[in-house]
Amino acid sequence: MSTQDNREKDPNQVETTGHVWDGNLQEYNNPLPRWWLWGFYATIVFAVVYWLIYPAWPIGDSFTKGFNTITFEQGGEERTMHWNTRALLAKDMQTGTYAVRQREMLEQVAAQDYETILADAESMSFVNAYAQGSFGTWCAACHQVGGAGVVGQYPNLRNDHWKWGGTVEQIEETLHQGRLGYMPGYRDTLSGEQLNQVAAYVLSLNDYSVDQDAADAGARIFTGSDGGCFQCHGMDAQGLTSQGAPNLTNDLWGLIDVRGAESDSERQRLVANFIRDGAQREMPGFADRLSDAEIKMLTAYVHSLGGGQ
Amino acid sequence: MKHESVETNAGLLIILTLAVISVGGLVEIVPLFYIDDTIEEVDGVRPYTPLEQRGRDIYVREGCYTCHSQMVRPFRDEMLRYGHYSLAAESQYDHPFQWGSKRTGPDLARVGGKYSNEWQVQHLIDPQSLVPESIMPGYPWLATTPLDYSDIDRRMVALKRVGVPYSLTDEEYQANVEKFGEEHARMFDIRDAEDNLVAQAQAENFDGNPGTITEMDALVAYLQVLGTMVDFSEYDDGHFAEFR
Numbered sequence: 001m002s003t004q005d006n007r008e009k010d011p012n013q014v015e016t017t018g019h020v021w022d023g024n025l026q027e028y029n030n031p032l033p034r035w036w037l038w039g040f041y042a043t044i045v046f047a048v049v050y051w052l053i054y055p056a057w058p059i060g061d062s063f064t065k066g067f068n069t070i071t072f073e074q075g076g077e078e079r080t081m082h083w084n085t086r087a088l089l090a091k092d093m094q095t096g097t098y099a100v101r102q103r104e105m106l107e108q109v110a111a112q113d114y115e116t117i118l119a120d121a122e123s124m125s126f127v128n129a130y131a132q133g134s135f136g137t138w139c140a141a142c143h144q145v146g147g148a149g150v151v152g153q154y155p156n157l158r159n160d161h162w163k164w165g166g167t168v169e170q171i172e173e174t175l176h177q178g179r180l181g182y183m184p185g186y187r188d189t190l191s192g193e194q195l196n197q198v199a200a201y202v203l204s205l206n207d208y209s210v211d212q213d214a215a216d217a218g219a220r221i222f223t224g225s226d227g228g229c230f231q232c233h234g235m236d237a238q239g240l241t242s243q244g245a246p247n248l249t250n251d252l253w254g255l256i257d258v259r260g261a262e263s264d265s266e267r268q269r270l271v272a273n274f275i276r277d278g279a280q281r282e283m284p285g286f287a288d289r290l291s292d293a294e295i296k297m298l299t300a301y302v303h304s305l306g307g308g309q
Numbered sequence: 310m311k312h313e314s315v316e317t318n319a320g321l322l323i324i325l326t327l328a329v330i331s332v333g334g335l336v337e338i339v340p341l342f343y344i345d346d347t348i349e350e351v352d353g354v355r356p357y358t359p360l361e362q363r364g365r366d367i368y369v370r371e372g373c374y375t376c377h378s379q380m381v382r383p384f385r386d387e388m389l390r391y392g393h394y395s396l397a398a399e400s401q402y403d404h405p406f407q408w409g410s411k412r413t414g415p416d417l418a419r420v421g422g423k424y425s426n427e428w429q430v431q432h433l434i435d436p437q438s439l440v441p442e443s444i445m446p447g448y449p450w451l452a453t454t455p456l457d458y459s460d461i462d463r464r465m466v467a468l469k470r471v472g473v474p475y476s477l478t479d480e481e482y483q484a485n486v487e488k489f490g491e492e493h494a495r496m497f498d499i500r501d502a503e504d505n506l507v508a509q510a511q512a513e514n515f516d517g518n519p520g521t522i523t524e525m526d527a528l529v530a531y532l533q534v535l536g537t538m539v540d541f542s543e544y545d546d547g548h549f550a551e552f553r
Contacts, residue, residue, distance in 0.1 A: 055553070058340030074547045086550035089383040089394070093546075099385060137390055141424055141432075141439065150439060153431070282425060 110293035131301030166309035178285030185278030364531025378409035419536030
């Protein structure tokens with residue numbers, strides 16, 4: 001079949017580029033579709049309009065700023081400047097629909113006292129929505145998304161066991177200034193046997209089966225000058241929130257995995273080791289990172305997680 | 310020039326193609342080097358100390374940037390979550406910058422001071438022990454690998470060549486004292502780099518293990534300084550907008 005035959009058989013009679021490869025391959029030379037060509041011209045017009053409206057061309061050590069402007073408030077005065085994303089953000093934070101709604105609700109709820117907030121369903125629904133975000137950003141890294149903490153590391157906020165107190169005032173203070181928890185290690189003060197005795201006593205307070213003689217000896221150390229544990233935890237081991245000393249009688253364990261222990265002896269060993277090593281824990285303060293209103297939302301949220309007093 | 314002569318001459322086609330696609334780069338990137346407003350006027354931004362710089366090297370070595378950006382964009386949702394948007398000035402001493410474009414994990418531009426050293430160490434060793442739903446891999450060897458800082462002075466010289474104001478002479482040191490204050494200027498003196506690195510690691514003990522200077526010390530030192538150099542309470546909303 002010759003090239004000439006092919007051309008004659010072409011039903012469209014379209015012009016080709018004139019090249020012929022392999023004896024019969026040719027390339028159509030179609031014009032661009034009209035709609036496409038006009039689309040192309042339209043993008044050029046769009047670009048020119050865009051250059052006039054928005055910051056665009058570099059000129060020397062500056063650039064064309066465009067005719068579009070943004071007005072926002074700065075230091076109580078209105079300020080107008082050329083359009084740019086930072087000014088747009090400033091305006092959005094001040095007058096954007098959602099920013100305004102959120103700020104209004106925040107101010108409205110923050111103006112109420114805790115008793116009102118906790119009792120009012122609408123306030124609490126805002127608190128939950130708002131504080132869940134803050135909690136996720138600032139608190140969840142340690143206390144976990146749901147507030148259940150990490151055994152041995154970070155306190156559970158969903159039970160009613162509070163080292164530093166579970167009233168709204170105490171929670172707010174914790175959030176504001178942070179807390180520094182400290183229990184000295186007793187490795188130099190108590191012998192291995194004494195450590196075991198104190199551990200037995202503490203476990204006996206929570207109805208775990210322990211050797212009664214050891215527990216009795218432990219009680220004497222706990223409430224006597226040998227251990228002096230009572231100074232922070234109290235003679236009845238109910239804890240002292242002003243010291244961040246936990247209640248040791250409610251079978252709620254934050255720093256020792258007592259419930260996860262596989263045997264009685266394992267459990268006692270964990271507690272004894274803890275007393276031997278002591279603990280130091282820091283909760284950072286948020287007063288310089290969050291506004292008072294935000295701390296109030298978080299306080300109400302944490303209080304409502306299930307353990308608030 | 311006829312179109313056909315371009316299409317049928319491969320060498321010419323390559324040269325002209327390169328010329329055309331370079332226009333995009335030339336127009337968008339080159340002017341940033343001579344436009345006055347590119348780097349904002351702001352106090353507080355300083356080069357990294359030797360220890361922080363080694364931490365940054367480890368950040369790059371481990372490929373943290375493949376999942377973490379360091380660029381808070383100027384949007385309301387990002388402000389609410391991460392804090393103030395990033396400034397060009399804040400990465401002026403970064404070579405190369407770590408802005409990134411992939412957020413498999415959260416942005417880290419303002420992570421400094423957000424968590425305790427203890428948390429950072431535990432999280433780097435075993436992320437899931439603190440964030441069960443995390444897909445971040447653990448980096449436990451950082452805590453046990455001693456930090457190699459034998460070449461810290463040469464690393465700083467290299468950075469000096471690309472514009473970071475570390476000092477090698479008394480004159481440069483004096484200039485740094487005026488610009489960053491004496492305490493910082495001392496840290497930027499290449500001649501004392503090794504001593505400064507050791508001193509900072511021992512004084513601040515980032516990894517909770519005072520005995521050895523580990524890669525964990527360096528990385529946590531770097532993470533804890535990210536985004537903390539500028540005190541944004543000193544500036545109005547509009548201040549940084551002026552530069553754009």
